[in-house]
Amino acid sequence: MTYLNSYLLASLLVSLSIILGAPGYITSSLLNGTSFVHGWEEKFFISKWSMHQLLIECPSIYELMGCPDFQWEHAALLEIWKEKSDSNGESTVILESYSPLEAVSVYELALSNNKVTYDGEKISLPFNQELLKLANKTREILCHAKVPDKVKFYNIYGTNYETPHTVCYGSPNAPISDLQQLPFIQPNYISVDGDGTVPTESAKADGLNAEARVGVPGDHRGIICDRHVFRVLKHWLRADHDPYYNPINDYVILPTACDIERYHEKGLDVTSLREEWEIVSENRDGEENAPSGKPKVGSISISHVGGDNTTREEAHATVIVHPKSEGKQHVELNAMSVSASA
Numbered sequence: 001m002t003y004l005n006s007y008l009l010a011s012l013l014v015s016l017s018i019i020l021g022a023p024g025y026i027t028s029s030l031l032n033g034t035s036f037v038h039g040w041e042e043k044f045f046i047s048k049w050s051m052h053q054l055l056i057e058c059p060s061i062y063e064l065m066g067c068p069d070f071q072w073e074h075a076a077l078l079e080i081w082k083e084k085s086d087s088n089g090e091s092t093v094i095l096e097s098y099s100p101l102e103a104v105s106v107y108e109l110a111l112s113n114n115k116v117t118y119d120g121e122k123i124s125l126p127f128n129q130e131l132l133k134l135a136n137k138t139r140e141i142l143c144h145a146k147v148p149d150k151v152k153f154y155n156i157y158g159t160n161y162e163t164p165h166t167v168c169y170g171s172p173n174a175p176i177s178d179l180q181q182l183p184f185i186q187p188n189y190i191s192v193d194g195d196g197t198v199p200t201e202s203a204k205a206d207g208l209n210a211e212a213r214v215g216v217p218g219d220h221r222g223i224i225c226d227r228h229v230f231r232v233l234k235h236w237l238r239a240d241h242d243p244y245y246n247p248i249n250d251y252v253i254l255p256t257a258c259d260i261e262r263y264h265e266k267g268l269d270v271t272s273l274r275e276e277w278e279i280v281s282e283n284r285d286g287e288e289n290a291p292s293g294k295p296k297v298g299s300i301s302i303s304h305v306g307g308d309n310t311t312r313e314e315a316h317a318t319v320i321v322h323p324k325s326e327g328k329q330h331v332e333l334n335a336m337s338v339s340a341s342a
Contacts, residue, residue: 024164
């Protein structure tokens with residue numbers, strides 16, 4: 001049972017949540033296809049146009065479309081600069097925006113004449129409403145799914161990469177006059193934070209009761225090889241347990257003087273701790289201010305002497321607490337060193 005739970009846990013960990021989809025890339029994939037390589041290398045792989053035809057008949061693409069009933073912090077839109085003529089025959093250019101639900105009608109019109117030639121015959125490949133219905137049913141089932149009580153769920157997702165979210169076709173100088181032009185026009189993207197493929201907002205919204213959620217700077221595939229991810233996994237699986245390690249922020253918390261006694265009671269041999277901070281002044285309201293608006297600088301040292309008194313280990317760190325700016329506080333930890341001597 002232990003091995004089974006470990007397997008399930010590991011499986012859940014590496015399965016990044018994409019129940020809400022990757023709206024930017026999915027929109028452009030449906031309308032224009034996608035290419036995984038560029039330049040001369042494209043001649044050795046499937047063409048973007050052929051990939052486009054395959055994706056239109058791929059159920060998972062419809063499952064990855066932006067969820068229409070999710071309250072996005074940043075709305076995932078399809079935007080089109082359109083050219084319209086009024087009753088006087090004068091042309092005007094306007095920007096129209098479509099929500100994930102409204103965008104379906106645009107996909108239908110844009111792909112209504114989409115065809116592929118096979119063995120001399122032209123086969124129609126329009127936007128597939130049947131696959132969309134199945135995808136919506138799958139999404140509904142997933143939204144009500146729950147992990148068994150004995151299985152712990154953890155969520156790791158990628159951050160710090162610009163991720164296409166809203167897709168825009170045309171421009172004020174080159175508007176779209178016919179929606180069937182869309183498959184032949186490359187889009188512009190408005191990006192949000194994510195792993196380059198899935199927005200952070202989507203990756204976190206699995207709807208499950210997670211033991212913890214950790215954002216790791218990394219792209220969609222590269223995150224699997226990230227050092228931080230491996231350490232977090234080992235920590236959660238208790239394969240390399242460090243009682244001071246915090247996987248949420250990837251740092252080790254050194255104990256305070258008050259904690260030393262508790263650690264002694266548990267049989268740990270933390271023998272000394274030294275904390276030194278720059279002297280601060282108080283303003284009229286009794287709040288602390290760093291002198292001359294400078295950051296507060298402190299140093300922390302912790303040492304451990306082996307039970308035989310022949311080995312000694314030390315760790316040193318410098319902590320800089322910067323003044324608050326726009327309601328945010330920046331804390332910098334650097335100059336950390338660990339030494340061991342016999």
